Amino acid sequence: MTTDRIETLLDEQRRFAPPAAFSAAALVRDLTPYERARQDREGYWADWARQLEWMRPWDRVLEWTPPHAKWFVGGKLNASVNCLDRHVRAGNGGRTALIWEGEPPGDERRITYAELHADVNRFANVLKGLGVRRGDRVAIYLPMVPEVAVAMLACARIGAVHTVVFGGFSAESLRDRIDDAKAKVVVTADGGYRRGAVVPLKQNADEAIAATPGIEHVVVLRRTGQPVPMRAGRDRWWDDLMAGAAADCPPEPMDAEDPLYILYTSGTTGKPKGILHTTGGYLTHVYATTKWVFDLKDSDVFWCTADVGWVTGHSYVVYGPLALGVTALMYEGAPDHPGKDRFWAICAKHGVTVFYTAPTAIRAFMKWGPELPARHDLSRLRLLGSVGEPINPEAWMWYHRTIGGGRCPIVDTWWQTETGGIMITPLPGVTTTRPGSATIAFPGIEATLLDGEGREVQVGGGYLAITSPWPGMLRTIWGDDERYRQVYWSKWPQTYFPGDGAKREDDGYFWILGRVDDVLNVAGHRIGTMEVESALVDHPAVAEAAVVGKSHELKGQALAAFVTLKEGLQATEPLREELKQHVAKKIGALARPDDILFSADLPKTRSGKIMRRLLKDIAEGRALGDTTTLADPAVVARLKDQYEAQES
């Protein structure tokens, strides 16, 4: 065993009880919520839902016709009222809702609940004026600026369904999402700042819209100020429209089960899935988890570093914190701009108390060194969170000591785009944590481990499974209910299959090990191998492509592609670059492969199936597994030599 491995094992064995000072002031101080939820799960969730404001009470808490759940049946509410109006009415309009920090240093805004309320009302009127009605879809393609929250909440106010597309996605990805959702309006910006450069959002949006029939209007926010073409009759400036809009827009009473948003995520086919979330259950779930997992009080400044283009941003930058009425921080740019200590400078400047980020970021911070956080006063931090991928014990320990000063509990939270909110997590005032373990299910969530036959695994390895419906669960895949049944509900009867492998120890703690399907997690972003393969074979030079994940020190996983060129074409360095660029253009830079290996053949079974397992062994530099089922075992040996030659 290597010393690294021994250290990891020792770290995993360590136990961190919540510090007494933290527990004494925590919202949850004992195990009664777990007990309460076990005895009456529906009653427990109804207690949470009652903390929201309803326009009409529900008749039934849950209607479960597997695989379809309805929560708070018959109830009516509006998400924007819950995030804004009720706080203003309660006299908290002067409280800061969003602290915004732009990427160019010095760019800063503080927005109160009353101001956000007024802007959301105005923008809701703007959308109405552009012909957006209840149930219509609006695509949002914006940088991390307060207007992204304004646009989302304005949709919610009038009952329109938003679909936010991450600004790092390409024009083609945006077009696919607009088409699938049949969006009518796009909200975008001239550009956005990223690592000092400008992302040409309007230009991408124009390209996307040129190839899609349904878009009637484009609202363009001025952010970077660079000139962009505006098409008469279709494109309108955000500030012009806002200047003419009334600051009062009555909220639409929405059914608890009315759609709130669609968010696209990668699956095992080339086509991303439109995950549909509805209103009452989703808001209840994110409200509850924001409150208890992050232990948030009025005095806190909560910073979740995720982009609003991902579910983490939806649930823990916008809906959760605002439903709770606390102060959330939003940062526009990269962690290393202008310096690699930007995050810590922001924490110190704004007195961040609760900080939530991804392991890939933590590993980058480790590499950049402890001197950077040491330059800043991080003493206001009292709780740290992790999300998006398994956190290795070494990164956990570093986060605990170097960022948390040894005094902050760490909540490692497991969940997914599909689950809407956090599912497996410590409660920071009560749970003894172990580095690398997400611990146990949140009260009211029922998780276990099953084997392929659906038998429960008490201790050992298995598939993670959720055995009863929960309020924030996805309701379907937009436009494809059959795929919804197939992907999530066909492995075991009436049980949700998240696609993750996990192990459980005798203390009942879960250790999430990662995806068991053809989905990769690159720097906390979910990427389907099929999507990248489709992008590669779309290039005229490519005959065939196979993409696998390989371990990467910082990103967790990186993409390795094996490409067969069309007859007679020469494998060259410029072509390799061109193919990487092609993938970035088709999907977005996040899907750009790290390695491309050209190969005359790919290892296939006698029935013609590509043996990804062997390609993975090659990419990882492991000894080759069983090759006896291959049509031509020599192919894989050749590939391995070639790969190793390229690496060295």
Ligand code: WT7
């Ligand atoms: C996948 C979901 C949920 C927000 C961000 C990602 C992995 C997520 C953890 C964690 C181990 C984790 C899983 C999951 N994952 N959190 N704490 N420990 N793995 O959302 O893009 O829908 O990806 O991320 O593999 O299935 P997503």
